Amino acid sequence: MAAQRGGDDPVSEYLQQNPHLAGWVDSLRGFCETSKQWSARREFILRNMEGQGVPAAQPGAHSPSLDSLLSLSMVWANHVFLGCSYPPSVMDKIKEMGEGIAVQDAPTHKTTKAKGKRSAGTEGESDSYVKRNKGGTNDLEARSSGRTAVRPSSQKSAPPPQAPAEHQPFFNRLYKAVAWKLVSAGGFGPNLDHFEVLRSCVESCKQTLTCVFVPLKDITGLPAVRAQKEGHVCELRCLTVYMGTGYGRDESAARAMASKEALKVFQGRKVTVKICRRRFRGRDVDDLMLLDEQPRSQGFPPALSYPFQEEQLEGGSPQRSTV
Amino acid sequence: MxxxxxxxxxxxxxxxxxxxxxxxxxxxxxxxxxxxxxxxxxxxxxxxxxxxxxxxxxxxxxxxxxxxxxxxxxxxxxxxxxxxxxxxxxxxxxxxxxxxxxxxxAPRAKMNQQRSRRFRASKEGVELVDEKQRMREEIIQRGGYLPPEEIKERFDSNCITxxxxxxxxxxxxxxxxxxxxxxxxxxxxxxxxxxxxxxxPGxxxxxxxxxxxxxxxxxxxxxxxxxxxxxxxxxxxxxxxxxxxxxxxxxxxxxxxxxPRPCSLCGQTGHEMKDCQGVAREKQGQHDEFADTMPVSEQxxxxxxxxxxxxxxERELTMASLPFPFDFERSVDDWVFMCFFVGNDFLPHLPSLEIREGAIDRLVNIYKDVVHKTGGYLTQNGYVNLERVEMIMQAVGVAEDNIFKKRKEDEENFRRRNKEKRKRMKVEQQGPAYLTTGQFAPQALGRRDVPEPIQNARHQAYDMRMNPREQNNKNAAQSLKAMLRNEGSSSSGANESQDRRAPKRKAEDSDSDPEPEDNVRLWEDGWKQRYYKNKFDVDVTDSDFRKKVVQSYVEGLCWVLRYYYQGCASWKWYFPFHYAPFASDFKDIKEMFTEFEKDTMPFKPLEQLMSVFPAASGNFLPPTWRNLMVSPESSIIDFYPDDFAIDLNGKKYAWQGVALLPFVDERRLRAALAEVYPDLTPEEARRNSLxxxxxxxxxxxxxxxxxxxxxxxxxxxxxxxxxxxxxxxxxxxxxxxxxxxxxxxxxxxxxxxxxxxxxxxxxxxxxxxxxxxxxxxxxxxxxxxxxxxxxxKPGDWERGNRGPWRPQLGFNPNRQQAHLDQSGFRALGHSLNRNQQGGGQYSNTPPPGTYHQGSYRPQHAGGHRGFQHSRPNPQLGASQPYQQPQFSRHQQQPPQYSGGGHGWNRVVQSQPSAYQQNANRDRGGPRHAGYQQPHDHWQDRQDDRRGNRGQPQQGYGSSRSYPPPPPSRRWN
Missing domain, CATH: 3.40.50.12390 (Rossmann fold)
Structure with a gap:
């Protein structure tokens, strides 16, 4: 049990000081809970006891407020360890309550949209962008999913100046992969599954594509004509480098459009990673962008996510489609 | 199961x-x-x-x-x-x-499965609707046609609870x-x-x-x-x-x-939803008269x-030279018990025991050994002897490593074979690149029209060369030319021309099915460690936890067997993990189980609904109960995730995978429900009672x-x-x-x-x-x-000198065999001779040896031995001399006549009558090595009959003496 791990863990220390709590809280452990899961959930319970007005009582005594706390602790644990998701109001609540609890390498589960029976062909579609902890998307994911996993500490509010040079070789490889893929698919055209093409190419280069979705109505500062209520916007990044943005009626349509935009960049003679200025939440920021050689007539669309940001800057972070 | x-x-x-x-x-x-x-x-x-x-x-x-x-x-x-x-x-x-x-x-042990099914059904239903909507839009955008969407309430099969x-x-x-x-x-x-x-309850x-x-x-x-x-x-x-x-x-x-299942978008059969093109429906029959008939036969x-x-x-389990008399009834119980290892509704199956890999045969072999060694059976009246079970598990455990390796090997072989097969099929479908036409066109054997003698062969050959309408041949020629050209250009190195052929072929090779990622890799060393890490999120060193899993599994085995032999031992017990342990983990299990909790009570119906339904099916519950499934304030909200992960666990399809759902905490459920019980209407209270x-x-x-x-x-x-x-x-x-x-x-x-x-x-x-x-x-x-x-058939039948063995095909061992008597034959001969002017040009010649994959062997000596589609069966020829004017409807394959009486066959073929069904049905008897086979034959007949509907006088076999070609040729 985690309590024996020694005094360096603040929770065990706390329990050693309050032995009456230790016995009580351990009576709440589930039979099938692993030590790791339990120590995390125990921390969740202890941290939120007061906030929920739960009196520490004798083992076996149960009150509605305790049950409600237990339930929320299970929601949190199910989310972190099993990969379950709950209605937004519940998720918001546990995100808040679970803030600050560190879980060492939580298992990764995909809520791969289980395609209807026997249509295995589409399975591969959605699992690529839910793979976690790859590339530079860690922090972004952790935030949006309420996971409080360890975050990289070296966060700056701008991409490091050497980043373009670091990423350039990868995108050169990707450029080739895309070129071959498009040749084999009969060339760039409207009938391709653009996302699939891009995804498979990125994966064949051993990286993952990150999609960020934002409902259109959540984007402020759009021209009045565009301010439709429905629809989603999708932004694609790979290795934190921005690749494209697209709009669609639903998330997959948005994603397809973003992929198409991204693939357009690959139609030139080469692709280059550059640091450019663009808008993000009403501010000008420096972002890593993937560009072709053509001179751009317009500016860039505003960024939907910004992976190089200080923590305190963010408010609500964009919803990722699948967590 | x-x-x-x-x-x-x-x-x-x-x-x-x-x-x-x-x-x-x-x-x-x-x-x-x-x-x-x-x-x-x-x-x-x-x-x-x-x-x-x-x-x-x-x-x-x-x-x-x-x-x-x-x-x-x-x-x-x-x-x-x-x-x-x-x-x-x-x-x-x-x-x-x-x-x-x-x-x-149901007992708690079963409820977890029900819960998983219902949550999945609900999730799949939502996804299907989304997918449908998406496909619809796409097809309509492409200009396809789809019937208007029926406005119909989807039947939520979850209500069957x-x-x-x-x-x-x-x-x-x-x-x-x-x-x-x-x-x-x-x-x-x-x-x-x-x-x-x-x-x-139950x-x-x-x-x-x-x-x-x-x-x-x-x-x-x-x-x-x-x-x-x-x-x-x-x-x-x-x-x-x-x-x-x-x-x-x-x-x-x-x-x-x-x-075949109809596409859920356009309602036509022949493709799945994801391949739907939205093309207009084909007419069924000449005037669309079969529009509403389903092409499938009644079950x-x-x-x-x-x-x-x-x-x-009895044959398989009987053990000789036991130190005690063999009791078949006891060994049946043990067999039933061992079948639980490969899967049941209450426990996940052991990773190393897969029924397709002969797990039960393996278990039976081990079992015989164990009975010999320990001098006793595994179970009695539904109670398990854990010590002996442990021996079985250990024996499986020893082989586990090899089982996993072999599984991987088989899988790869299978995939390779499949790929080769696909390739082959493709070549076959393409057909020959060049076909002679006109008078030289190939003709199927045994067709009605007799080929004419060739006239003016030179002119015909000229036509075939020059005729521009022979598009196929032209294409063949062109591709041949293209190939030649390509060879020339590739040598020069500059292959800039956008020739699509070469890269396309490459793409096909590489796009083998995307395999789901498997982190456990049971076939590589360290599998046990990876399995526990990935599936249970514990280190392999955490032996306490492992023991817990094994103990629960052992309890489960005892519970299941008891359930089958004595009834539900505990309504409360369930297996509280999503995965099973390995067989080799079953150590010292003897002490792991003593007795179940006594006097447990089943859930009430509405309580069970609360524990198996997702929030999306909440409409089957009273409003305040439903609220417990969605409200953030609910003290059981954790039972109702709105989405969850499915671990494919090495399988291919989501429905085979493990749904990672949280388990229901009975105490908290009851506590939460106690508060909403007063809200039940009298009608609901009645439904909730036992x-x-x-x-x-x-x-x-x-x-x-x-x-x-x-x-x-x-x-x-x-x-x-x-x-x-x-x-x-x-x-x-x-x-x-x-x-x-x-x-x-x-x-x-x-x-x-x-x-x-x-x-x-x-x-x-x-x-x-x-x-x-x-x-x-x-x-x-x-x-x-x-x-x-x-x-x-008794094993010593031949030695008994009792004449040929007659297999029993139905329930009745002395079944009256149907036969035609002389007058029947006269009638048949009479009506058949009339239609047989042509007689079929080949009817008196045995088919060439290559026909039917060579399984036909002309037997001129006897002249009357039938031949079969599937495999030679010497018994058939020996036991059923066809010279006799007696026809059993039990015969596997209608006998083939090379002589005069070829009419009989024809009548059977072209008569869409109950008689024919019987003749078919009876063939599922012991002579068939595989159960699948009757289907094929049956399907065969079905197709025949459909074909005959329009023109009943032209049955397949009408003027030939060999059976119809396999249906695939004709209907695909």
């Missing part, structure tokens, strides 16, 4: 257990349907006493069928269910008992149905009907087992009762074996793999004869007056059934609050069906006989039980 492969495995290994049903169809005369008279002897040449229906196997296909349009409303569903029962009744024709059991509240209004209605309708049939159908008049609806099949078990244990039971149990679950076979009744037969729908039924399975098992089995009899049944008398006396105590009035069945009768009474009207709950103005049935509550608390039901043959005559 959650093992779809189990039945397939069983029927391949033990083919003779299957007997195809003979079904007499109702006739129609001047538009009036004439029902079948089920008082007549059973056409299957066997009489059944008791028919048990596991109703959930009937309700599901009737409410949301996969192969035909769904019923429009609840009333139509009910009618479909009634018709289905009628059909079964007509096939089986029980003479004593009809027992209908609907799933009631005890406690819902639907189930309540169903019980109500079934009461009406039973009363109606008992009053009006002569076949039912002496049958006692039991209805155990969803308000009685799974349907287990309620049936409980009934049988308890009847067997009381002295008046007839040990030679012939039971017939209807249901498709493989575990019914286990349950049937577990009863140790000698006459036990299971009836189920014939399993047909890969039945056929098969019998599974457990007494034959017992014969097979009910009782109901017994129905009709007027002419001896028990009728007895029950009627009980109602007249308003006798409020439980009354014991006098066994002599009811075929030795015992139980306790209690007056029903809302009974069907004699000479009282019964209102029809379905608008399309008539009320019964004067019912002659009577209903009463029924309770199975009670036994003392510690009573152990014995898993033995009862004294006086007669083992049915053997069906399998």
């Amino acid at each position: 959650g093992v779809p492969a189990f039945f397939r495995w069983l029927s391949r290994k033990y083919p003779s257990i299957i007997v195809h049903c003979v079904e007499e169809k109702g006739k129609e005369c001047n538009g009036v349907r004439i029902p079948v008279d089920t008082t007549k002897p059973n056409p299957n040449e066997v009489e059944f006493d008791n028919l048990y229906l596991d109703m959930n196997g009937i309700i599901h296909p009737c409410t949301h069928p996969e192969d035909k349009p769904a019923p429009k409303n609840e009333d139509e569903m009910m009618v479909a269910i009634f018709e289905y029962i009628d059909r079964l009744f007509n096939i089986v024709r029980p003479r004593r008992v009809l027992y209908m059991a609907i799933d009631g509240v 005890p406690g819902t209004e639907f189930m309540d209605n169903l019980a109500h309708c079934l009461r009406y149905y039973v009363a109606e049939r008992l009053s009006n159908d002569p076949g039912w008049k002496n049958v006692v009907v039991f209805l155990s609806d969803a308000s009685v 799974e349907g099949e287990h309620k049936i087992m409980d009934f049988i078990r308890r009847q067997r244990a009381q002295p008046n039971h007839d040990p030679n009762t012939h039971h017939c149990l209807c249901g498709a679950d493989a575990d019914l076979i286990m349950l049937g074996l577990a009863t140790h009744e000698p006459n036990f037969t299971i009836i189920r729908e014939e399993f047909k793999p890969n039945k 056929e039924f098969i019998f599974i004869r457990l007494c034959v399975l017992r014969e097979y098992l 009910g009782s089995d109901v017994l129905f009899v009709g007027k002419s049944h001896p028990l009728y007056d007895f029950i009627h008398e009980l109602y007249r006396d308003e006798c409020n105590k439980g009354t014991v059934v006098p066994p002599e009035l009811c075929f030795g069945i015992q139980g306790l009768l209690n007056l029903d609050n809302n009974p069907v009474l004699p000479d009282k009207p019964v209102k029809s709950p379905i608008p399309t069906l008539r009320d019964i103005s004067q019912s002659t049935a009577v209903s009463v509550k029924f309770k199975d006989p009670e036994f003392a608390v510690g009573y152990v039901f014995k898993a033995v043959l009862l004294p006086g039980a007669k083992i049915p005559t053997k069906v399998l």
Whole structure:
């Protein structure tokens, strides 16, 4: 049990000081809970006891407020360890309550949209962008999913100046992969599954594509004509480098459009990673962008996510489609 | 049982257990349907006493069928269910008992599976709707055509769960149905009907087992009762074996793999939704006259004869030179127990035991060893000897490493073979690049038109060279040229020209199916560590945790076996993990299990709904209850995730994977529900209460007056059934609050069906006989039980000099064989000779040796040996001399005549009659090595018949002496 791990863990220390709590809280452990899961959930319970007005009582005594706390602790644990998701109001609540609890390498589960029976062909579609902890998307994911996993500490509010040079070789490889893929698919055209093409190419280069979705109505500062209520916007990044943005009626349509935009960049003679200025939440920021050689007539669309940001800057972070 | 492969495995290994049903169809005369008279002897040449229906196997296909349009409303569903029962009744024709059991509240152990199914159903339903919408838009954007979307409420199959209004209605309708049939159908008049609806706790099949078990244990039971149990679950076979009744037969729908299903977008068959192109529907028939006919045939039924399975098992399990006399009944119980290892509804199966990989054979071999070593069996009366089980597990554990490696190897081989096959098929489909045309065009053998002598060959050859319309040939030539050109250019290195061929081929090679990621890699060293890390999120060193898993699994094995042999030992117990441990982890298990918690109670129906339904099905619950599933303030909100992960666990499809759902905490559930219990309306409270089995009899049944008398006396105590009035069945009768009474009207709950103005049935509550608390039901043959005559060919038959072996194909060993007598042959010859002017140019010549994959071997010496599609069967030729003018309809393959009588074959082929069905059906007998085979033949015939519909005079075999080509050629 985690309590024996020694005094360096603040929770065990706390329990050693309050032995009456230790016995009580351990009576709440589930039979099938692993030590790791339990120590995390125990921390969740202890941290939120007061906030929920739960009196520490004798083992076996149960009150509605305790049950409600237990339930929320299970929601949190199910989310972190099993990969379950709950209605937004519940998720918001546990995100808040679970803030600050560190879980060492939580298992990764995909809520791969289980395609209807026997249509295995589409399975591969959605699992690529839910793979976690790859590339530079860690922090972004952790935030949006309420996971409080360890975050990289070296966060700056701008991409490091050497980043373009670091990423350039990868995108050169990707450029080739895309070129071959498009040749084999009969060339760039409207009938391709653009996302699939891009995804498979990125994966064949051993990286993952990150999609960020934002409902259109959540984007402020759009021209009045565009301010439709429905629809989603999708932004694609790979290795934190921005690749494209697209709009669609639903998330997959948005994603397809973003992929198409991204693939357009690959139609030139080469692709280059550059640091450019663009808008993000009403501010000008420096972002890593993937560009072709053509001179751009317009500016860039505003960024939907910004992976190089200080923590305190963010408010609500964009919803990722699948967590 | 959650093992779809189990039945397939069983029927391949033990083919003779299957007997195809003979079904007499109702006739129609001047538009009036004439029902079948089920008082007549059973056409299957066997009489059944008791028919048990596991109703959930009937309700599901009737409410949301996969192969035909769904019923429009609840009333139509009910009618479909009634018709289905009628059909079964007509096939089986029980003479004593009809027992209908609907799933009631299940034990906790089962509830986790139900929960996972319902959550998945709900998730899949939502995703299907999304996907449909997306596809629709896409197709319409591309200019495709789709029929307008039907505005129809999706039938939520989740409502087939005890406690819902639907189930309540169903019980109500079934009461009406039973009363109606008992009053009006002569076949039912002496049958006692039991209805155990969803308000009685227990799974349907287990309620049936409980009934049988308890009847067997009381002295008046007839040990030679012939039971017939209807249901498709493989575990019914286990349950049937577990009863140790000698006459036990299971009836189920014939399993047909890969039945075409209509696309859910455009409603046409032939493609799946994701391939839908939205093209206009093809006309069915010349004038679209077959538009509404489904191309699939009506489901056929098969019998599974457990007494034959017992014969097979006896051969397989019998052990010689044991230190004690071999007891076959005990070894059957052990076999049943070992089948649980490969899968059951209550435990995940062990990773190393996969039924497709011969897991049961492996277990049986190990088992024999263990019995020899320890001198005893694994189980007795449903109680497990854990020490011996441990030995089995350890023996499996030793092989585990190799099993995983072999699995990987097989998988790769399979994939490679598949790829090669695809490649081959593609080449075949393309056909030859060049075909001669005109007079030189290839002609199929045996066609009616005789080829003309070639005229003006040179001119024809010129035409073939020059004719620009021969597009195919032109293309062939062009591609040949292109190839030549390419070779030239590739040598020069600059392959800039956008020639699509080369890269395309490359792409095809690389796009093998995307394999789901497998982090566990059981075939590589360190698999155990990875498995525990990935599946349980613990280190392999955490032996406490591992022990916990093993202990739960051991408890599970004990629970399951007890459940099958003694009834539910604990309503509370369940396996609290998502995955099973390895066989090699079963160490020191002897002390791991002692006894289950006593006196546990089943959930109430609405409580069970709360623990198996996702929030999306909350509409089946009262509002305040529903609120507990969605509100962030609810103290059980953690039971209801709105999305969850599915771990494919090495499988290919999501539905085979493990749904990672949280388990329900019973204490918290009850605490939360205590607060909303007062909100139930009286109607809901009634639905939430536990009910009782109901017994129905009709007027002419001896028990009728007895029950009627009980109602007249308003006798409020439980009354014991006098066994002599009811075929030795015992139980306790209690007056029903809302009974069907004699000479009282019964209102029809379905608008399309008539009320019964004067019912002659009577209903009463029924309770199975009670036994003392510690009573152990014995898993033995009862004294006086007669083992049915053997069906399998005895191993020493040849030595006995008893003449050729005649396999038994149905239930009756001395079946009357159908034959044509002389006049019949005269009639046939007469009518056939007339149509046979041409006689077919090849009819007197044996087909060339290559025909039919070379399986035909001309036998000129005898001249009359038939040949077969599938495999040579020397017995056939030897035992059925075809010179005799006697034709058995049991013959596997219609005999092929090379001489004069070739008409016979033709008649069979072109007659779309019941006779032909029989001839087909009877072929599922022991000669078939595989169970699949009859399908192929059957399909074959189906196609023939369809082909013949338009032109009945031109049957396939009309003027030839060999069988029709395989259908694939013609229909694809």
